[in-house]
Amino acid sequence: MNLWRDIKGTLQPFWITLGYLFKKPVTIQYPEEKRTPPPRYRARIVLTRNPDGSERCVACQLCSAACPVNCISMQAAEDADGRRYAAWFRINFSRCIFCGLCTEACPTMAIQTTPDYEICNRDVLKLVHEKDDLLVDGCGKDTEYNFYEHSGIGVVNGRGGNEDEYGPVDPKSLMP
Amino acid sequence: MPKLTIDNLEVTVPEGTNVLEAARILDIVIPHFCYHEALGAVGSCRLCAMMFLEGPVKGVQMSCMIKAQDGMVVSSTDPTAVELREHVIEWAMTNHPHDCPVCDEGGECQLQEMTVAGGHGNRRYRGKKATFTNQDLGPFVQQEMNRCITCYRCVRTYRDYCGGTDYGVLGSRNRIFYGRFQEGKLESPFSGNIIDACPTGVLTSKPFRYKTRLWDLQEAPSICPHCSLGCAIVPGGRYREVQRVRAGINRETNGFFICDRGRFGYDHVNHPERPREPRIDGQQATLEAALAAARERLAALVEAHGPDSVAFLGSSRASLEANALLRDWASAYGSTQLVYEAHQGRDYAARTLAAQVGGHARSLGDLRQSDLILLFGADPLAEGPMLALAIRQAVRDGAKVVTIDPRPVVLPCAARHLPLMPGRLPVLLAALGQGDLSAFDAEERALFAPLLDQIKAARRPVLVGGADLLGGKGVAALCSAASALSTTERAVGVMALLGGPNSYGGALLAGDGPGFDTLLDAIQERTVRALVCLESDPFCEAMDPARAQAALGHLEMLVCIDATPSLAAQRADIFLPVRANVEMAGSYINNEGRLQEFLPVIAPGLPIKETGAGNHPPREFFQTTPGSAPVADWWLLAKLLERAADLAALRRTMAKYDERFSMLSVLAAETSGLRLPVKVVLPPVADRELPHADGSDNQVLLATTGPLGSHWLAHLSSPLAATEPRPYVCLHPESAAALGLAPGDRARLTTRFGHCHVEVRLSAQMVNGLVLAPQLWDTALEGLAPGSMHDCRLEKETKA
Numbered sequence: 013m014n015l016w017r018d019i020k021g022t023l024q025p026f027w028i029t030l031g032y033l034f035k036k037p038v039t040i041q042y043p044e045e046k047r048t049p050p051p052r053y054r055a056r057i058v059l060t061r062n063p064d065g066s067e068r069c070v071a072c073q074l075c076s077a078a079c080p081v082n083c084i085s086m087q088a089a090e091d092a093d094g095r096r097y098a099a100w101f102r103i104n105f106s107r108c109i110f111c112g113l114c115t116e117a118c119p120t121m122a123i124q125t126t127p128d129y130e131i132c133n134r135d136v137l138k139l140v141h142e143k144d145d146l147l148v149d150g151c152g153k154d155t156e157y158n159f160y161e162h163s164g165i166g167v168v169n170g171r172g173g174n175e176d177e178y179g180p181v182d183p184k185s186l187m188p
Numbered sequence: 189m190p191k192l193t194i195d196n197l198e199v200t201v202p203e204g205t206n207v208l209e210a211a212r213i214l215d216i217v218i219p220h221f222c223y224h225e226a227l228g229a230v231g232s233c234r235l236c237a238m239m240f241l242e243g244p245v246k247g248v249q250m251s252c253m254i255k256a257q258d259g260m261v262v263s264s265t266d267p268t269a270v271e272l273r274e275h276v277i278e279w280a281m282t283n284h285p286h287d288c289p290v291c292d293e294g295g296e297c298q299l300q301e302m303t304v305a306g307g308h309g310n311r312r313y314r315g316k317k318a319t320f321t322n323q324d325l326g327p328f329v330q331q332e333m334n335r336c337i338t339c340y341r342c343v344r345t346y347r348d349y350c351g352g353t354d355y356g357v358l359g360s361r362n363r364i365f366y367g368r369f370q371e372g373k374l375e376s377p378f379s380g381n382i383i384d385a386c387p388t389g390v391l392t393s394k395p396f397r398y399k400t401r402l403w404d405l406q407e408a409p410s411i412c413p414h415c416s417l418g419c420a421i422v423p424g425g426r427y428r429e430v431q432r433v434r435a436g437i438n439r440e441t442n443g444f445f446i447c448d449r450g451r452f453g454y455d456h457v458n459h460p461e462r463p464r465e466p467r468i469d470g471q472q473a474t475l476e477a478a479l480a481a482a483r484e485r486l487a488a489l490v491e492a493h494g495p496d497s498v499a500f501l502g503s504s505r506a507s508l509e510a511n512a513l514l515r516d517w518a519s520a521y522g523s524t525q526l527v528y529e530a531h532q533g534r535d536y537a538a539r540t541l542a543a544q545v546g547g548h549a550r551s552l553g554d555l556r557q558s559d560l561i562l563l564f565g566a567d568p569l570a571e572g573p574m575l576a577l578a579i580r581q582a583v584r585d586g587a588k589v590v591t592i593d594p595r596p597v598v599l600p601c602a603a604r605h606l607p608l609m610p611g612r613l614p615v616l617l618a619a620l621g622q623g624d625l626s627a628f629d630a631e632e633r634a635l636f637a638p639l640l641d642q643i644k645a646a647r648r649p650v651l652v653g654g655a656d657l658l659g660g661k662g663v664a665a666l667c668s669a670a671s672a673l674s675t676t677e678r679a680v681g682v683m684a685l686l687g688g689p690n691s692y693g694g695a696l697l698a699g700d701g702p703g704f705d706t707l708l709d710a711i712q713e714r715t716v717r718a719l720v721c722l723e724s725d726p727f728c729e730a731m732d733p734a735r736a737q738a739a740l741g742h743l744e745m746l747v748c749i750d751a752t753p754s755l756a757a758q759r760a761d762i763f764l765p766v767r768a769n770v771e772m773a774g775s776y777i778n779n780e781g782r783l784q785e786f787l788p789v790i791a792p793g794l795p796i797k798e799t800g801a802g803n804h805p806p807r808e809f810f811q812t813t814p815g816s817a818p819v820a821d822w823w824l825l826a827k828l829l830e831r832a833a834d835l836a837a838l839r840r841t842m843a844k845y846d847e848r849f850s851m852l853s854v855l856a857a858e859t860s861g862l863r864l865p866v867k868v869v870l871p872p873v874a875d876r877e878l879p880h881a882d883g884s885d886n887q888v889l890l891a892t893t894g895p896l897g898s899h900w901l902a903h904l905s906s907p908l909a910a911t912e913p914r915p916y917v918c919l920h921p922e923s924a925a926a927l928g929l930a931p932g933d934r935a936r937l938t939t940r941f942g943h944c945h946v947e948v949r950l951s952a953q954m955v956n957g958l959v960l961a962p963q964l965w966d967t968a969l970e971g972l973a974p975g976s977m978h979d980c981r982l983e984k985e986t987k988a
Contacts, residue, residue, distance in 0.1 A: 070289050070290050071398070072288075072289035072290060072294070072401070073401040073403075073404060074289065076404075077401070077403055077404075085805075087399075087427075087797075088398040088399070089398060090397065090398050096290040096398055099802075099803070100800075100803055100804040102804060102805075119288070119289040120289060137807055140807060142804060159289065162286065163285050163286050163287035163289075163290065164285030164286065164287065164317055164319060164334050165285050165287045165290070165332060165334055166319070166334075171319055171320070171321055171322075171334075172319035176316050176317055177316055177317045177318075177319050178316045178317065178318055178319060179319065180319050180320055180321040181318055181319070181320060181359070181362075181363040181365070182363070183320070183358040183359035183363050183364070183365030183367075184358060184359070185359070185363070188360070
């Protein structure tokens with residue numbers, strides 16, 4: 013019995029290999045040929061912009077808090093109009109594991125993953141991307157969201173100017 | 189002692205404890221906003237609802253408002269109470285701006301925690317939100333009123349606890365607005381406490397704005413280095429800089445709050461000019477080389493000129509361990525020239541206090557319970573602000589306060605002020621002790637006689653003194669008055685405001701050694717040829733800086749061990765950088781003899797904002813952190829003495845050989861500290877007459893400690909720069925009238941340190957016949973050591 017099993021075990025793999033000789037190959041000749049990954053593929057991380065073209069990132073540091081490999085660092089600063097933004101923003105792609113947790117944590121849709129997977133480099137320092145390298149033109153996957161139009165601290169529309177707000181009250185008023 | 193049951197667990201609590209606190213003892217956390225241990229319960233946030241099942245109270249009640257009573261059975265998990273709490277949170281969130289990503293409170297926001305804990309996830313309210321216009325509340329506090337949940341904590345902290353008057357609540361229903369009537373700087377020197385008190389992001393720190401999210405902040409329990417009270421603080425740092433300080437909790441000292449100097453005076457650690465590299469003769473060197481050079485050169489001097497040719501100056505800023513090692517170093521050479529404070533008045537005051545206070549020592553916690561507080565030459569807001577807050581709490585409980593001072597002492601509470609010349613303060617103390625006021629004229633007797641009756645009638649009286657004005661003699665008089673006035677039923681307490689966070693520790697180590705003036709004489713006579721300064725600046729801190737600078741010029745060698753850009757650090761032949769107290773572990777002894785430990789918050793290094801010039805951190809990699817050369821002061825001295833640089837071992841040795849420090853072996857951070865054993869430890873110090881003005885110029889000037897931002901470490905802290913006053917003098921209206929000066933006038937002040945243009949301020953509260961001027965760094969008033977008196981000329985400036 014064991015002999016029969018051994019003969020089958022020897023021949024069957026050859027038969028399977030032989031069968032694949034006549035099928036279309038799944039491998040492609042990278043880099044001459046390139047695949048198009050699905051749109052939600054998690055590769056190069058970018059910082060997107062609001063529909064009005066302003067920076068989306070508010071440097072809330074939730075992405076860096078969520079990052080399991082601590083590859084994101086930044087410093088928040090304040091603009092003249094009260095907008096919080098990233099004075100500098102750095103992602104170390106030599107450390108990034110492309111898990112996408114940063115994009116899930118982002119409350120402003122600023123940080124997004126893209127299907128661009130070709131970011132390898134022999135120089136490690138070239139894999140440390142600064143804000144200028146990360147910032148793209150456009151909204152990415154969400155074309156409508158602007159954080160400051162929903163958070164009511166009056167940066168985009170002035171105080172009390174958002175859709176779901178009354179104008180600022182006069183606390184000194186004597187009206188009931 | 190009522191015994192009650194909370195969530196099926198039995199607990200016995202002291203009489204008067206509320207149910208919320210009782211639950212906390214059982215580690216059951218009841219959500220709450222408005223309740224605060226120091227502020228008490230008002231039951232306004234409606235969040236601490238619990239179900240009272242059995243006992244004198246029944247139904248859903250606010251647990252902070254119900255005192256624990258026998259037989260109560262309370263449930264925190266009852267569905268009715270839980271549902272009510274959920275609704276309360278939902279109401280609190282109706283007007284919330286939902287801006288957590290850009291809110292500095294994120295990470296320690298009670299509203300965030302309670303919202304998550306209460307299970308409120310989906311917004312059901314579809315109406316519009318109320319909004320507010322913010323106010324600019326000055327350099328410390330940032331307001332964002334839209335986040336407010338109207339818990340009243342800020343107002344209770346600012347007005348009730350801290351005694352501020354310029355912040356309050358306006359409006360009604362959903363127009364409730366917390367702020368000033370008119371936009372402007374918050375005037376209270378305790379304004380920063382509303383940042384800690386606010387459970388959400390309405391009031392946040394302006395200097396800390398957008399610097400760091402709180403989960404990234406490195407924090408550790410520490411002790412405030414700004415005055416002698418030893419308040420518990422929790423500094424936070426990131427990117428190699430200290431970025432904020434919040435109040436720690438120590439019921440024996442500061443309680444739950446701290447002053448603005450402690451809160452915003454952290455920036456001296458990040459000072460751009462802070463010397464961070466060892467130097468030999470002005471040339472940068474390695475630490476090993478600098479240590480070897482110091483050792484060799486001092487040994488050579490000792491060899492050539494005898495052991496007393498090397499003098500040592502300890503510090504009230506350095507840790508107790510380092511100060512003790514400095515003493516060991518001095519004795520290793522056989523030198524007796526060891527002084528622990530360059531300001532002689534403060535030095536003698538601290539030593540006298542340590543020697544004589546004994547069982548009369550009182551903590552700030554005791555002071556809050558006191559019913560009569562007499563301040564002799566103590567200006568709490570300048571010399572130890574949290575003392576003013578403790579006095580206020582005593583006054584809120586009915587205590588009486590009398591300030592006897594040449595200065596117009598301002599307190600955040602009602603107090604009686606009796607102006608008296610500084611030289612007369614010890615006389616008055618002695619007279620009070622003997623119950624004989626014959627040294628005073630009839631008018632003064634009428635003022636001071638009621639004090640005797642008040643002290644006799646008081647149950648827990650405390651005499652408070654200030655080292656600057658009292659000096660050694662005055663503190664001795666303070667201590668003897670306290671023992672003379674004590675009866676068998678009750679003792680009279682003593683508290684003295686000393687020079688620095690470790691003045692008491694230095695005093696214990698100094699024993700009956702020489703004072704700094706004697707040391708200066710020895711330097712001038714060339715018997716002392718080298719001086720080692722441990723975290724002190726004899727050029728600026730001495731009572732007579734001019735004399736000190738002249739004498740110190742004769743030195744053959746100056747070794748400076750410091751963490752600040754002081755004059756001594758600039759002039760040192762050998763400079764050894766050390767860490768600031770937030771960068772190392774160590775201990776201080778505060779002004780009541782309480783030994784407290786502090787832990788390192790961050791490691792030393794050039795802040796990233798500096799190495800990156802405000803932009804990204806540089807894209808280079810170093811083997812060592814730039815600017816990380818400073819080591820702990822005790823580490824450096826242990827290395828100099830060729831001992832094991834191990835803090836635990838050092839403490840064990842200190843505890844073994846000196847029973848006063850036996851507690852060092854059981855010291856722990858984040859506790860209320862350990863009061864040193866009560867024991868007369870020192871022989872009385874022979875005080876020396878301080879230089880007095882003879883009035884040969886037209887006025888006598890009394891130098892005082894300035895307000896918040898005018899202390900050395902505070903002066904180096906940029907957030908406090910806005911509070912640093914421009915040079916001014918304070919006069920009694922009568923003296924001002926004699927000189928033809930009106931309030932607000934510009935005047936020219938001439939002292940032997942030079943000329944200065946000052947603003948004239950008047951106060952009818954102060955003693956007549958003195959000119960008060962604060963010591964202000966980087967101005968012509970720099971040389972005015974607090975407590976010293978000088979001849980001066982004050983002339984009205986006529987506009988050219």
